[in-house]
Structure formats: C-alpha cells, structure tokens
Amino acid sequence: MTELATPVAILKQRLDELCIEQPQGFIRLSTPCQIEHLIGWLNVQSVFPRLYWKARELDAPEYAMVGVVKALDSLAALHSDQYALAAHPGEQPDYFGGMAFDPTTPGWANFNHCYFLLPRIELKRCEQGTMLSLNLRFDDRDREQELADAHAALDALNPPRPLSPLLPLSLERNDCPSREEWAAQVSRVTQPDQLCRTPKVVLSRETCLRSAEIPSPWALLSHWQAGAADCFQLGIQFTPHEAFIGCPPERLYRRKGSHLASEALAGTTPRGRTAQQDGELAIRLLSDTKNGLENRCVYQQLLSQLEPLSHRIDMGEAHIVTLRSVLHIRRLIHAKLHPEVSDRQLLETLPPTPAVGGVPRQAALAFIRQHEHHRRGWYAGVFGRISHASSDLAVAIRCAHVGKDSIRLYAGAGIVKGSEPDAEWRELDSKIADIMTLLGMG
Ligand SMILES: C=C(O[C@@H]1C=C(C(=O)O)C=C[C@H]1O)C(=O)O
Ligand SMILES: [Mg+2]
Structure with a gap:
C-alpha cells in the first residue's frame, strides 16, 4: 500500500x-x-x-x-x-x-x-x-x-511523485511597457496637474519570458516558496497549459469572527549586500518622503473604508518588512467589525487598495485603463480562503502566469510626487528578482 x-x-x-x-x-x-x-x-x-x-x-x-x-x-x-x-x-x-x-x-x-x-x-x-x-x-x-x-x-487520485528539478532555460524577455514607454507613463502621472487629480497611481509591467520548454508551474512554485517562507504562497490551475502562481508578501485582510487584521504595505527599496547596508537602507526608507507618501495613501484609504464597518480601529507604527530582494514599509491595522459585516461586504469595499490601484480609486483606475496595454488579469487582485468562522486573503502581487510557451511576470510601483522613471523601473526589477533568479535570469 x-x-x-x-x-x-x-x-x-x-x-x-x-x-x-x-x-x-x-x-x-x-x-x-x-x-x-x-x-x-x-x-x-x-x-x-x-x-x-x-x-x-x-x-x-x-x-x-x-x-x-x-x-x-x-x-x-x-x-x-x-x-x-x-x-x-x-x-x-x-x-x-x-x-x-x-x-x-x-x-x-x-x-x-x-x-x-x-x-x-x-x-x-x-x-x-x-x-x-x-x-x-x-x-x-x-x-x-x-x-x-x-x-x-x-x-482519480494519483500517488505523489517527486518534482523534477528546474533545468536551465533559454528565455527571451519582452517588457510591456518598454523602458521608454514606462518613463513616459511615470512622467505623465507626476505632472503637477495629474498629481492634483490622482496623487497616487500604481503602474505595472508585464515581463513576458518565452521559451519552447516551460517548467511545470508547480515545480516553479515549489522552488519559489522555498525562498519566501514569510509570504503567502498560492497557485491555481484551471487547464493543463496555464496556471497562476505567486508568493505575495501583502495581506488584504484576515478575519477571525469579527476581528480583522489588515495592513498598508507600500514603499520599497532593493536590499543591500550586507546587514549593515540593509540597516542603513531601512532607516532611510522609513524617513523618505516619497515612500512615506506611497504608504500613507494606502493606510488612509483602508482606515476610511473600515471606519463605517467597525467599532474600533487601531493602527501600529511604520516598520520594515525584509524580503529576499526588497525592503518594504508596513503598518498593521486591526479592527473590530460590526457583527453583521460579511466577507462579501469587505471584498466589495477594500480591493483594489491603493497598494495596487491608486487614489482616488476611480480616477486612478481610469488612468490605468487608459494607459496600460497589458491585461492584469488576476495580478493585483485577491486570492485566499473564505469560511464562515475565518477568512484570509492576500493581495495577489509577486505573481506569474505560466502558459504553454511563456511565463509572464507582473510587477507594479506606486507612482507619486517625487517618483523618477529609472528608479521606479529598478524597483520593478527588484520585485521580480526572486523568480528571475530561479529561472536563471537574475
Ligand atoms: C504593486 C506591487 O507592489 C506594491 C507597490 C509597492 C511600492 O511601489 O513600493 C510596494 C508594495 C505593494 O504595495 C507589486 O509588487 O506588483
Ligand atoms: Mg514604490
């Protein structure tokens, strides 16, 4: 047996x-x-x-x-x-x-x-x-x-078999938008009159990696998760030749009964080479105006959306989350919900948060619809578990769509006053660095 x-x-x-x-x-x-x-x-x-x-x-x-x-x-x-x-x-x-x-x-x-x-x-x-x-x-x-x-x-159940190792691949990379188009989009968002309308827009990029041989999405997820123990880990596959996988660091919310935990995770710097460099980068990140604004946009909106749904809301201090390739600013939010508040209501209210959309929401979404040419699909959406007693949902970032002959990686960056195209492009690269390294393209 x-x-x-x-x-x-x-x-x-x-x-x-x-x-x-x-x-x-x-x-x-x-x-x-x-x-x-x-x-x-x-x-x-x-x-x-x-x-x-x-x-x-x-x-x-x-x-x-x-x-x-x-x-x-x-x-x-x-x-x-x-x-x-x-x-x-x-x-x-x-x-x-x-x-x-x-x-x-x-x-x-x-x-x-x-x-x-x-x-x-x-x-x-x-x-x-x-x-x-x-x-x-x-x-x-x-x-x-x-x-x-x-x-x-x-x-129909099959007994488990070991996953095959990831073999070196020859992948052809294509970014949408290109670096030039990205620079134009960032400049547009940071025009003073645009910033008056939309103080934050999260722009994103699809990096398409093509190859005749694409590894199993599950083998890829298994290797990816090994370096992302403190992230959510997810995968869904509806058909044999396409899957959505990812290791997002960000929680949309966790609900246990009427206790809700959420967070503002926004503001980023690539990791340093030593612990000392990381320490210096962390101090700089926490006091940086542009990154502080990116984070503030997220928590202000979460607090104002949770206010009518809750008896009580508490927010913690800004602190640093250290991931494999980047540091982020995070603020934890706890709320005691009114008893009748459902997951349906929370999911109709909270996403897309300004961590992936922008502020004000509708104007930022209108900008994204007009200017982004790739399909975000489930990237920057929501993924997780829902039950009567408790629910837990991630913001679906740091994700990939694995197709028959392509792997599409998604990364976004919050564009606010003070954002510069080249630095934001490097931020996108640092957000896909973990999976790129796994694919031999780091
Ligand atoms: C949109 C993404 O991440 C979001 C944008 C961040 C930023 O610009 O600093 C940081 C974390 C998330 O709020 C992504 O990873 O794709
Ligand atoms: Mg940023």
Missing part, C-alpha cells in the same frame, strides 16, 4: 457507510495521510482545477486541492452559498479562490473575474500532520449523483 492507497480506501469505506445514513448539508470525510510534499502531489493529479494555498505565518496550514463540489463566480453567489449551508448544523466548508484586479476590463482566458470553489478533495498539512478530506454536499443536488461523483474523485 502506498501513502495514498490506505487513506483512499478508508475514505471509500466511510463513503459507503454514509450511503446508509441520510446526510444533509455539507459533509467532510477526513483521514490522516502520509503525504509530506503537497505541491508534488498536486503536480501529478489529473483533475482540474488544482489549487494551492498557504498563508504567510510560518505555522499556517498548507492546503492542496483538486476538483470542485461547487464553484461560485460572484461574491453574491459565494455569500448565498455560505448562507444556504449555514442552515444545516455542523461543520462549514472553506472556499478558496480569487478575483481579478479590474472586472470591468478583459481578463485572462479561462480565468473568471471572480472564482471561488468548494474543493472536492482537500489535503491539509499542519503541525499535527496531513489530513486527506473528501467533501460532499446534499442540500442542492441529487444524492446518488453526489455519491457517485465523490467515488470517481477518489478513484
């Missing part, structure tokens, strides 16, 4: 026992399992979608899932699905997925603007070990069909 065969056999037996009962609502059948490397397991599954999620705390559980019990393509549908299941007593499910940056513009092929799924098969690894779960529901479908689908999902 392999590390998968026994747990699958146990779940099948539990499923057969379930047939005799009269199950209602949502049911999760779980059993311990020996699988250690979740991404390696995900890489060999044949069912889509495949999804991976880990929050940025070092002890956060890791989730890998395949297939769907139900997929929701709007926040309204997600909200009513949660509401329907909450009518049945017992456990409530976790939903996973994300949203595009701007639903009013064309997105990526095969990526809905909004997509959250209740997974069919879920592997969850935490400090106590790994659990394999089979999810089912009986409130909105034919019982026999649901049992048959669940059986088929177990039958």
Whole structure:
C-alpha cells in the first residue's frame, strides 16, 4: 500500500457507510495521510482545477486541492452559498479562490473575474500532520449523483511523485511597457496637474519570458516558496497549459469572527549586500518622503473604508518588512467589525487598495485603463480562503502566469510626487528578482 492507497480506501469505506445514513448539508470525510510534499502531489493529479494555498505565518496550514463540489463566480453567489449551508448544523466548508484586479476590463482566458470553489478533495498539512478530506454536499443536488461523483474523485487520485528539478532555460524577455514607454507613463502621472487629480497611481509591467520548454508551474512554485517562507504562497490551475502562481508578501485582510487584521504595505527599496547596508537602507526608507507618501495613501484609504464597518480601529507604527530582494514599509491595522459585516461586504469595499490601484480609486483606475496595454488579469487582485468562522486573503502581487510557451511576470510601483522613471523601473526589477533568479535570469 502506498501513502495514498490506505487513506483512499478508508475514505471509500466511510463513503459507503454514509450511503446508509441520510446526510444533509455539507459533509467532510477526513483521514490522516502520509503525504509530506503537497505541491508534488498536486503536480501529478489529473483533475482540474488544482489549487494551492498557504498563508504567510510560518505555522499556517498548507492546503492542496483538486476538483470542485461547487464553484461560485460572484461574491453574491459565494455569500448565498455560505448562507444556504449555514442552515444545516455542523461543520462549514472553506472556499478558496480569487478575483481579478479590474472586472470591468478583459481578463485572462479561462480565468473568471471572480472564482471561488468548494474543493472536492482537500489535503491539509499542519503541525499535527496531513489530513486527506473528501467533501460532499446534499442540500442542492441529487444524492446518488453526489455519491457517485465523490467515488470517481477518489478513484482519480494519483500517488505523489517527486518534482523534477528546474533545468536551465533559454528565455527571451519582452517588457510591456518598454523602458521608454514606462518613463513616459511615470512622467505623465507626476505632472503637477495629474498629481492634483490622482496623487497616487500604481503602474505595472508585464515581463513576458518565452521559451519552447516551460517548467511545470508547480515545480516553479515549489522552488519559489522555498525562498519566501514569510509570504503567502498560492497557485491555481484551471487547464493543463496555464496556471497562476505567486508568493505575495501583502495581506488584504484576515478575519477571525469579527476581528480583522489588515495592513498598508507600500514603499520599497532593493536590499543591500550586507546587514549593515540593509540597516542603513531601512532607516532611510522609513524617513523618505516619497515612500512615506506611497504608504500613507494606502493606510488612509483602508482606515476610511473600515471606519463605517467597525467599532474600533487601531493602527501600529511604520516598520520594515525584509524580503529576499526588497525592503518594504508596513503598518498593521486591526479592527473590530460590526457583527453583521460579511466577507462579501469587505471584498466589495477594500480591493483594489491603493497598494495596487491608486487614489482616488476611480480616477486612478481610469488612468490605468487608459494607459496600460497589458491585461492584469488576476495580478493585483485577491486570492485566499473564505469560511464562515475565518477568512484570509492576500493581495495577489509577486505573481506569474505560466502558459504553454511563456511565463509572464507582473510587477507594479506606486507612482507619486517625487517618483523618477529609472528608479521606479529598478524597483520593478527588484520585485521580480526572486523568480528571475530561479529561472536563471537574475
Ligand atoms: C504593486 C506591487 O507592489 C506594491 C507597490 C509597492 C511600492 O511601489 O513600493 C510596494 C508594495 C505593494 O504595495 C507589486 O509588487 O506588483
Ligand atoms: Mg514604490
């Protein structure tokens, strides 16, 4: 018996026992399992979608899932699905997925603007070990069909295999916008009359790397995450030849009951070569006017949006977050939400934050729609886990779209008074440096 065969056999037996009962609502059948490397397991599954999620705390559980019990393509549908299941007593499910940056513009092929799924098969690894779960529901479908689908999902599971190493690639790079176009866009935003209308616009770049041989997105994510332990780690794949992966450092929010944690993460400098240089750069970053303004735009908007939703809001001091290639300024925000505030309301209100859009929001988005020529798709959107009891969502930056013959890397920079095109271009490069190094292009 392999590390998968026994747990699958146990779940099948539990499923057969379930047939005799009269199950209602949502049911999760779980059993311990020996699988250690979740991404390696995900890489060999044949069912889509495949999804991976880990929050940025070092002890956060890791989730890998395949297939769907139900997929929701709007926040309204997600909200009513949660509401329907909450009518049945017992456990409530976790939903996973994300949203595009701007639903009013064309997105990526095969990526809905909004997509959250209740997974069919879920592997969850935490400090106590790994659990394999089979999810089912009986409130909105034919019982026999649901049992048959669940059986088929177990039958389709493949045992894990080690991921292949990343081989050196020959990649051709193309930036959109080009360096010259970028300089023109930055100059436009920093014109005094434009700054009066939009004090901050986050401009972005798509770096397209082409090659005849593209590595598995899961192998890429596995190597990427090894150097990004203190970041969120995510991946979603709807079809065999395209996936969205990333290791974002930024939290949109985490909600536990009515306690909300959010943050303003904005203001950047590339890392130094020594700890002493990093220390000096950190002091300079915290006192820098341009970077301070980038951060202030984010927290001011978050505070004003959270104000009507909360009893109480607290914000911490500005501090430095040290990542592998960059330093950022961050301020943590905590709020006690009014009891009726839902994830739907939070997700309809907070994104896109000025960390990825700008201020004022609508004018900044209008500028981006007019001047950016690439499709952001799910880059700078939202990605994470939602449940009745708690939710955790990342701002989907430091991400890549992995296609059949290309890897598209995305990076943005907050353009404000004092931004200079060359320095902001270097900032974009420092934000993709981790993945570029992995690809042998560092
Ligand atoms: C937009 C991105 O990052 C945002 C922009 C930052 C900046 O300009 O200093 C820093 C962190 C994020 O707020 C990105 O990484 O793509
Ligand atoms: Mg910046």
